Amino acid sequence: MDLARLGGFLNLSAYAPGQFLGDDLSYAHVRAERIIGRLPLGLRGDLRGDMRVGLALEAGRIRQPIGLTKNGWLDSVTVHLGGETPLGPAFVGLGRAPDGSVNAYLVIGTP
Numbered sequence: 001m002d003l004a005r006l007g008g009f010l011n012l013s014a015y016a017p018g019q020f021l022g023d024d025l026s027y028a029h030v031r032a033e034r035i036i037g038r039l040p041l042g043l044r045g046d047l048r049g050d051m052r053v054g055l056a057l058e059a060g061r062i063r064q065p066i067g068l069t070k071n072g073w074l075d076s077v078t079v080h081l082g083g084e085t086p087l088g089p090a091f092v093g094l095g096r097a098p099d100g101s102v103n104a105y106l107v108i109g110t111p
Helices: none
Strands: 004-006 020-041 047-065 074-085 088-096 102-108
Touching: 004 047, 020 074, 074 102
Parallel strands: none
Antiparallel strands: 004 020, 020 047, 047 074, 074 088, 088 102
């Protein structure tokens, strides 16, 4: 049996990766990003990637949780800064939930 997981960057970002486990998962997010500049991409300097700032509003729940977990809908707001680097996409983000949960992220690669 595969369990659904919530928690982690852009997956209820205010919570730890995989913090919530169970069956029958619902998740949605609305995300907006704005290009704020260009970053050098690669060692030659002639390739450039976008630098972006973003905001995500997230909501999710697991109807049949496993273990100690919160019931009902969970919300999270995330702000992040990211762009293309020689190692691939990189993001720095901060997620916060109404219950006071906070999580910071450094993600290198596709989130």
